[in-house]
Amino acid sequence: MMKQRVKPSLIEKTKITDAQADKVIETMVWSQGQMRGMRDLSPEEREKKMKEVAEERTKKFKAIPLTEDQVKAVNQYLDEMRNNRGPRG
Numbered sequence: 001m002m003k004q005r006v007k008p009s010l011i012e013k014t015k016i017t018d019a020q021a022d023k024v025i026e027t028m029v030w031s032q033g034q035m036r037g038m039r040d041l042s043p044e045e046r047e048k049k050m051k052e053v054a055e056e057r058t059k060k061f062k063a064i065p066l067t068e069d070q071v072k073a074v075n076q077y078l079d080e081m082r083n084n085r086g087p088r089g
Contacts, residue, residue, distance in 0.1 A: 006025060013073070014070060014074050015073065016066065020064055023064045027064075
């Protein structure tokens with residue numbers, strides 16, 4: 001479901017290919033899975049885990065392969081998505 005909703009705007013805003021977008025979305029799903037259960041962690045543990053996941057996500061993006069500029073564009077896109085999502089709870 002997320003793939004059909006996110007893919008067109010991901011490609012448009014980041015100027016990556018269709019195949020790259022598929023791999024970026026796979027990585028996004030992986031990243032979300034890694035973040036599950038983090039509420040139970042202490043703030044310090046949560047911050048450490050988030051940093052580790054972000055670093056691994058960037059490695060996965062570079063392995064697609066994406067250029068540095070494309071990685072920045074994708075991360076900016078993800079930040080915009082998070083900021084536009086509004087409060088959760």
